[in-house]
Amino acid sequence: xxxxxxxxxxxxxxxxxxxxxxxxxxxxxxxxxxxxxxxxxxxxxxxxxxxxxxxxxxxxxxxxxxxxxxxxxxxxxxxxxxxxxxxxxxxxxxxxxxxxxxxxxxxxxxxxxxxxxxxxxxxxxxxxxxxxxxxxxxxxxxxxxxxxxxxxxxxxxxxxxxxxxxxxxxxxxxxxxxxxxxxxxxxxxxxxxxxxxxxxxxxxxxxxxxxxxxxxxxxxxxxxxxxxxxxxxxxxxxxxxxxxxxxxxxxxxx
Amino acid sequence: xxxxxxxxxxxxxxxxxxxxxxxxxxxxxxxxxxxxxxxxxxxxxxxxxxxxxxxxxxxxxxxxxxxxxxxxxxxxxxxxxxxxxxxxxxxxxxxxxxxxxxxxxxxxxxxxxxxxxxxxxxxxxxxxxxxxxxxxxxxxxxxxxxxxxxxxxxxxxxxxxxxxxxxxxxxxxxxxxxxxxxxxxxxxxxxxxxxxxxxxxxxxxxxxxxxxxxxxxxxxxxxxxxxxxxxxxxxxxxxxxxxxxxxxxxxxxxxxxxxxxxxxxxxxxxxxxxxxxxxxxxxxxxxxxxxxxxxxxxxxxxx
Numbered sequence: 001x002x003x004x005x006x007x008x009x010x011x012x013x014x015x016x017x018x019x020x021x022x023x024x025x026x027x028x029x030x031x032x033x034x035x036x037x038x039x040x041x042x043x044x045x046x047x048x049x050x051x052x053x054x055x056x057x058x059x060x061x062x063x064x065x066x067x068x069x070x071x072x073x074x075x076x077x078x079x080x081x082x083x084x085x086x087x088x089x090x091x092x093x094x095x096x097x098x099x100x101x102x103x104x105x106x107x108x109x110x111x112x113x114x115x116x117x118x119x120x121x122x123x124x125x126x127x128x129x130x131x132x133x134x135x136x137x138x139x140x141x142x143x144x145x146x147x148x149x150x151x152x153x154x155x156x157x158x159x160x161x162x163x164x165x166x167x168x169x170x171x172x173x174x175x176x177x178x179x180x181x182x183x184x185x186x187x188x189x190x191x192x193x194x195x196x197x198x199x200x201x202x203x204x205x206x207x208x209x210x211x212x213x214x215x216x217x218x219x220x221x222x223x224x225x226x227x228x229x230x231x232x233x234x235x236x237x238x239x240x241x242x243x244x245x246x247x248x249x250x251x252x253x254x
Numbered sequence: 255x256x257x258x259x260x261x262x263x264x265x266x267x268x269x270x271x272x273x274x275x276x277x278x279x280x281x282x283x284x285x286x287x288x289x290x291x292x293x294x295x296x297x298x299x300x301x302x303x304x305x306x307x308x309x310x311x312x313x314x315x316x317x318x319x320x321x322x323x324x325x326x327x328x329x330x331x332x333x334x335x336x337x338x339x340x341x342x343x344x345x346x347x348x349x350x351x352x353x354x355x356x357x358x359x360x361x362x363x364x365x366x367x368x369x370x371x372x373x374x375x376x377x378x379x380x381x382x383x384x385x386x387x388x389x390x391x392x393x394x395x396x397x398x399x400x401x402x403x404x405x406x407x408x409x410x411x412x413x414x415x416x417x418x419x420x421x422x423x424x425x426x427x428x429x430x431x432x433x434x435x436x437x438x439x440x441x442x443x444x445x446x447x448x449x450x451x452x453x454x455x456x457x458x459x460x461x462x463x464x465x466x467x468x469x470x471x472x473x474x475x476x477x478x479x480x481x482x483x484x485x486x487x488x489x490x491x492x493x494x495x496x497x498x499x500x501x502x503x504x505x506x507x508x509x510x511x512x513x514x515x516x517x518x519x520x521x522x523x524x525x526x527x528x529x530x531x532x533x534x535x536x537x538x539x540x541x542x543x544x545x546x547x548x549x550x551x552x553x554x555x556x557x
Contacts, residue, residue, distance in 0.1 A: 053281070065282050065498075066332065072433040073548060082363055123345070127328050127356055128384070130358065131358070133359070159383065162383025175404065176382075251334075
């Protein structure tokens with residue numbers, strides 16, 4: 001078995017979730033690497049849309065930002081941000097929204113705004129960007145973030161982007177078009193959401209990780225599907241593409 | 255020079271006043287760093303600085319003490335991490351405490367749409383279930399008079415001045431952009447005054463030969479500054495690449511206040527303008543960022 005880092009495991013697992021011809025709204029950081037990995041493997045027809053207004057992107061280098069020039073060159077369309085948010089996202093064209101964040105809670109609500117008090121933050125994070133509306137409108141949401149007691153607390157410091165909010169009917173009551181969080185992929189495992197309670201449930205555990213490790217890095221008594229599957233580790237080909245083509249300078253996969 | 259065409263120093267001196275609400279738009283692409291640097295050099299103060307993504311340029315303006323309030327939707331160094339100048343202001347009040355008014359991207363886009371349309375507000379489907387409306391009282395909710403469904407609303411944003419970098423413009427300010435367009439058109443139409451900064455000044459016949467590419471018409475433009483390379487380390491598609499290495503380097507430069515101050519001293523206060531900034535970077539550096547030649551096909555506008 002090849003050596004790989006936890007970030008590479010996350011990216012490879014996330015990429016496998018994307019199907020050919022799906023329309024994906026690509027976020028910054030690891031989601032960006034995962035979408036571009038999927039496009040080079042099982043999903044060459046994946047339609048990448050970036051909030052900068054680039055549609056059907058075929059970047060021939062890994063875009064550092066979501067407004068990199070390589071996203072415009074050879075894309076299907078470049079539109080204004082008025083169009084990307086109103087016509088594409090609010091218009092219901094996005095199958096998968098890919099989000100990261102600093103904290104997530106058991107209902108898949110995401111914090112990317114502040115750690116600590118909003119007015120006097122311990123750490124001021126970048127904020128929503130397009131995440132709040134992606135969480136509301138994308139048909140499903142996949143999250144990628146590293147897991148620790150701080151990033152998976154009992155209560156997050158700020159809800160930037162709603163998941164299932166706090167109860168079974170919250171999304172329906174608000175009239176959200178999207179179905180909400182489908183998967184949370186961390187450096188320890190993969191979580192789905194319980195169909196009845198909408199709480200996060202551990203479905204897969206990465207090779208070499210124990211249930212004890214997972215429980216030590218989560219702020220609530222997490223439900224576990226019995227038995228959790230073991231995630232298939234990154235393949236040689238996935239690792240080669242990540243290391244040689246997508247992030248040779250190790251900017252995203254630190 | 256006559257008419258609208260003028261130097262950056264004059265345009266900033268004349269059209270950006272202390273206390274103004276200012277927008278330098280450009281989503282990753284075409285961010286006018288040269289205008290931000292001139293604002294810092296001229297020691298403009300008490301600005302309400304608006305942008306979806308404050309980026310490195312507002313980080314510098316905040317660190318230089320130009321900004322009283324920041325209106326934004328995503329304040330980070332894209333793909334890299336934090337904006338440390340901004341974080342020092344928000345977390346520690348260094349060099350001064352700034353107010354923040356925060357939206358999502360869609361919220362900011364809608365504010366500019368309302369502003370450009372000269373409507374008092376815009377409704378949109380977002381913000382519910384988020385804590386943002388709790389912290390920003392300008393985000394409100396209404397019921398649709400036709401269906402009864404709930405929507406968020408945001409107020410129009412009508413800045414005093416918009417500074418928009420473009421690839422080319424004529425002397426009237428008819429301005430053409432290709433590649434990522436962000437929210438520049440809306441920001442320009444929403445603002446009371448518009449300063450266009452162009453990589454190239456072209457004859458009006460060039461604009462008229464390809465009118466679909468005109469994003470901003472001269473009739474809303476007050477000033478035209480011709481300033482090649484004014485977007486670096488951002489980029490101008492077809493002219494020069496984004497300087498991604500500098501964006502990565504910025505984390506180290508700006509991490510502590512001393513590094514940030516040294517940068518401002520050396521690259522902003524220490525230089526009269528963009529021409530000297532370009533010279534200081536050197537020909538070899540510029541060569542690395544030179545754009546490939548990828549012209550599009552032409553179309554027939556004949557009838």
